[in-house]
Each structure stands twice: as structure tokens, then as C-alpha cells.
Amino acid sequence: MAEPILSLKEVHTYIGQHHILQGVSLDVNAERATVLVGRNGAGKSTTLRTIMGLYPARSGRIELDGQAIQHRKPFDIARLGIGFVPEDRAVLYTLTVEENFRLAMFRESEEGRRRLESVFQLFPDLKRFLHAKAGILSGGQKQMLAIALALVLDHRVVLIDEPSKGLAPVVVEHLGESLNRIRDTTTVVLVEQNFYLASQVGQDYFILDDGRVAHQGLMEDLVTDHELKQKYLGIG
Amino acid sequence: MAADTGPAVSAGSAGLDARRWGTWIFSVGIWIIPLLWIDVVTYMTLTIAGLTMGALLFLTASGLTLIFGLMDVLNLAHGAFFVWGAYAGFSLLNYLNTVGWVEMASIGPSAGSLVLVLLTALAVGALLGIILEKIIIRRTYGNHLKQILITMGAALVMAEIIKIFWGPNDEVILVPAAFQDSWDLFDIVVNKFRGVAIVVGMAVFAAIQIVLQRTKLGIIVRAGVENREIVQVMGYNIQRIFTGVFAAGAALAAMGGVMFAIFKEQIYPGMGDETLIFALIVVIIGGMGSVAGSFFGALMVGLAFNYVAFLVPKLALGVNIMIMAVILLIRPSGLMGRK
Numbered sequence: 001m002a003e004p005i006l007s008l009k010e011v012h013t014y015i016g017q018h019h020i021l022q023g024v025s026l027d028v029n030a031e032r033a034t035v036l037v038g039r040n041g042a043g044k045s046t047t048l049r050t051i052m053g054l055y056p057a058r059s060g061r062i063e064l065d066g067q068a069i070q071h072r073k074p075f076d077i078a079r080l081g082i083g084f085v086p087e088d089r090a091v092l093y094t095l096t097v098e099e100n101f102r103l104a105m106f107r108e109s110e111e112g113r114r115r116l117e118s119v120f121q122l123f124p125d126l127k128r129f130l131h132a133k134a135g136i137l138s139g140g141q142k143q144m145l146a147i148a149l150a151l152v153l154d155h156r157v158v159l160i161d162e163p164s165k166g167l168a169p170v171v172v173e174h175l176g177e178s179l180n181r182i183r184d185t186t187t188v189v190l191v192e193q194n195f196y197l198a199s200q201v202g203q204d205y206f207i208l209d210d211g212r213v214a215h216q217g218l219m220e221d222l223v224t225d226h227e228l229k230q231k232y233l234g235i236g
Numbered sequence: 237m238a239a240d241t242g243p244a245v246s247a248g249s250a251g252l253d254a255r256r257w258g259t260w261i262f263s264v265g266i267w268i269i270p271l272l273w274i275d276v277v278t279y280m281t282l283t284i285a286g287l288t289m290g291a292l293l294f295l296t297a298s299g300l301t302l303i304f305g306l307m308d309v310l311n312l313a314h315g316a317f318f319v320w321g322a323y324a325g326f327s328l329l330n331y332l333n334t335v336g337w338v339e340m341a342s343i344g345p346s347a348g349s350l351v352l353v354l355l356t357a358l359a360v361g362a363l364l365g366i367i368l369e370k371i372i373i374r375r376t377y378g379n380h381l382k383q384i385l386i387t388m389g390a391a392l393v394m395a396e397i398i399k400i401f402w403g404p405n406d407e408v409i410l411v412p413a414a415f416q417d418s419w420d421l422f423d424i425v426v427n428k429f430r431g432v433a434i435v436v437g438m439a440v441f442a443a444i445q446i447v448l449q450r451t452k453l454g455i456i457v458r459a460g461v462e463n464r465e466i467v468q469v470m471g472y473n474i475q476r477i478f479t480g481v482f483a484a485g486a487a488l489a490a491m492g493g494v495m496f497a498i499f500k501e502q503i504y505p506g507m508g509d510e511t512l513i514f515a516l517i518v519v520i521i522g523g524m525g526s527v528a529g530s531f532f533g534a535l536m537v538g539l540a541f542n543y544v545a546f547l548v549p550k551l552a553l554g555v556n557i558m559i560m561a562v563i564l565l566i567r568p569s570g571l572m573g574r575k
Contacts, residue, residue, distance in 0.1 A: 078471035106471035
């Protein structure tokens, strides 16, 4: 088995006095889509934010290709090749769509411009609204832009936090198609409450419960394991 | 992605537009209404004085609004940068006077003196800003109470150091000879330095707008004002950007200080306190974090102060508080602030 591209070992994270991650260990394999699922408050988003350095890990080790990153700053972690799509359609509303892309291209290059073209093929609407303020886009378009911003650089891993939150079912359907195309070219770690979307995109899964990994395996197995889904996700 | 293609339309946008228009109608009213009671020549003289004051206030307020908008830092030491810039310029002008530049009536040495003085003030302000941000400010991010206390303390220390080096008394600051007299434009007397101040204010506004709107650095700063977290996870060292913006804000305050001192032809250690209050009013009127808002807010404050000082002198200081109250009642986020 190949070495994981991203690995967490016994990671503990506190937010204020609250002990949120209580020894999370997980391995993300390259060129796979890994989904973190679990109930509200299980620690899924905190896991992504800890990987990004937005919440400091109090103990444990986080490795990107074997290199420890748990003490690095968020900008440094981004430069090492981890893209992050925060939840709640995190785009810059007062900037135009074009300015959002310019910002996202930390290193402006020919390669970046080529990637931008492929991003436009994935999300053609964004090209149409290139000169519009991102704030006027619809919810679905904002989410597409948020994801697209993480794709314009050649990231080794892209972390996506709850992309379907607050979106209409038809938009979620299209989002799933887009994420599947992204999965074909990039290693994706997805946090998702919507199990339908998670199962459409995910290949590997980790169930988080009370700040720990409670179960892991292949998504195709989870889809048919109704007992496990009922126990940890509350769905039959 | 083909679905959900229409841009979002906010249900409350009509109400928001009405409020925005309300603030602008009020702002233009401040400019026009005094004509009812003042003759045209006096009105024009007061308008030029108001624009001068506005341009000078903008220099100080623009830095304050950037620092607050990007860094969420309430910097009450901003007035101290203003004073340090003024005193640095004062010393340099005294030196240039010894080599004969300041008293020469020709435009070359006078303009050269002014440019050197402005560059020195900018450098002194930027240096002090970097030192203050690295030593004090970065320890107080996210805590407004600590920021208020620590920056107030820093302002007191910086003012006391001024007294050690330059003494506690009022001093007269030299005005480069070419800017001492006035132009007569159709019976409207325009002091030359006032013209220079307006041009400098406009030029700084234009420069800031170009940097903010047309450059990658500007995009990063504007993005940082809106959402620091996104900027960080895109690979930008927000801490370094913070330091740079703080230094730029301090430099602008210092430049405002020396311009204000030359305008008043006077300099004293406490001159920053009064200006800080005006700058805070301007920033609140314009909208926290908006440089363009600060520009229009500063002009509004400068004009209203001068018109009211002529019509009802006792109300001159209070009128700006009244303007701030009216703007906040109509639009709590200020002229151009975000909601």
C-alpha cells in the first residue's frame, strides 16, 4: 500500500476550554476522495481547520508527504500545497469574480492561467460573471466559486468543508457532478453532512464521533451498512 | 454547472438604496445649503478652507480606517504618529532653512523642501508604525479593550518623548517661501499652501485608490479587510500584510501631521489629540475600512466646520458630532461602509 499523502496521528485540538479533537488519527491516500462524516459537533470541520493550521493542534502530528506541518502557519500550509474551501461559501463578496481568481493565484503563471481555463470548463457560469462582484452571485454560484478558487493552483490536497450546506437539491446534484470531476485529478478531503452527496463523491470514509475516528473504510461498504449508518449518522 | 444561474437579489436592497441615497443627499446638502446665508465670494473662500481641512483630515483618517478595516485594531496612538511626523518635518525645515532652501522665493527649493519634508515624515511614520505593530499591537489582536488601553499608553509615551527632544512649548514651523503668499482668483483669496494641501490630499487619495483597486497588493488588502481567514488559506502571510498596512497608516498620519503643522504654522506636542478626534469622526462617517468613505467624510467635516464656524461660531466643533449622528441614524455603517 502506498504511503498516505496526508496523515493525522493522535491529534488533539482545543477551542477555548473545549477539547474538540480527542486523538484523531487518519490517513488520506493520494488521488482518492476521502469523506469525513458524522453528526453535528463530531469534529469534522475542526479536523479540516486543524490541518490548515487555523486551529492549533495541542498535541499529535500532522504530516503532508511525511513532512510535519502541525506547527506551521495557515499561509505556509497553503503554500506547501493544501487548498482549503471553508464552509459557508467563503468567497470575497466585495471583489469581482476575476479579482477572487487573481487573489487565489498566489503564484501567477502560465500554468495557473491554463488551470483557470479548465476551471471555467468545469464552472462556465463563473466566466459569464467574471466582472461581477462575487456578492451578487447566487448561493450555488458562490459555492462553485469557492471551490474553483482552490483549484486554480496545483494543490496536492484540497479540503472542502460542507459544500452542500444551504443549497437547493438540484444545485447539490450538479455540485456532486463537479466534485466527481475534481476527484479525478486531485486528492480531495470532503466534510459533508448530506450523505447522498458524500456517497456520490467519496471513495474512502472516516466516521467521526465525539472528536475521535469511530469507523473507517471504503464508501461502497458504508453505503450498504445500514446498522453503521443508523448508529453514527442517524440514517437508515 | 448550468442550474441556478441568476444572480441573487437581496430583498432589502431597495431599503438599503434609499438609506444610501439619503446619506448622499444629506452630504450634498451640507455643501449647498450654506449658500442661502453666505455671499458667493465668502462662500468660495470658506469652501477652499473646508476642502483644505478635509484634504488634511483625510491624510490622517485614511490610515486610521485602513488599520481598523484590515486589522480590526482600534489605534488611539494614531495621533502620536501625526505629531511625530510634524516634529520630524519641523526639524528638517529648520535644517533646510540653515542652508537657505526654505526662504528662497523660487518654486524649486520650496517645492524641494516640501517634498523632502513629506518623504521624511512618511519614513518616520512608517518606521514608528513597524516598531509599534511588532512590539505592542500584535499582542492585542482580537481584544479591543486591550488595544484601546495599550495604544493610549503608547500615545502618552510618544508624546512625552516629543517633549524630551523638542520641549513642551508651542513652536512656529517654517513655511517654504513660495507657498507663503496667496493667489487672487476673481476676488477669492486662495492661500498657496492651501492649494498645495488640496492637491496633496487629492493625489494621496488617487494613489491609494489606484493601489487598492488596480494592483494585486490592493486586492490582497481589500480581501483582508473583508475576510482575513480566506486570505491566509490562499497562501498570504497576513501578519506581514498587517505590519505593512499599519506602517502605511502611520506614515499617512505622519504626513498629515507635517502638512497640518505647516497649514497652521504652529506645532505643539498635544496637536495629535484634537486631530485624532476629528479623524475618528471622519472614519465613522465614511464607514469603517472605506478609504473612499473617509475621503468624502473628511471633505464633509472640513466644509461643515468652516461654514458653521462662519455662521454660528459656537457650534463649529459640535457640528461634526451632529453630522456623525445624522449619518449613523440614516445608515449605521456610514457613507460607504459595509453592512
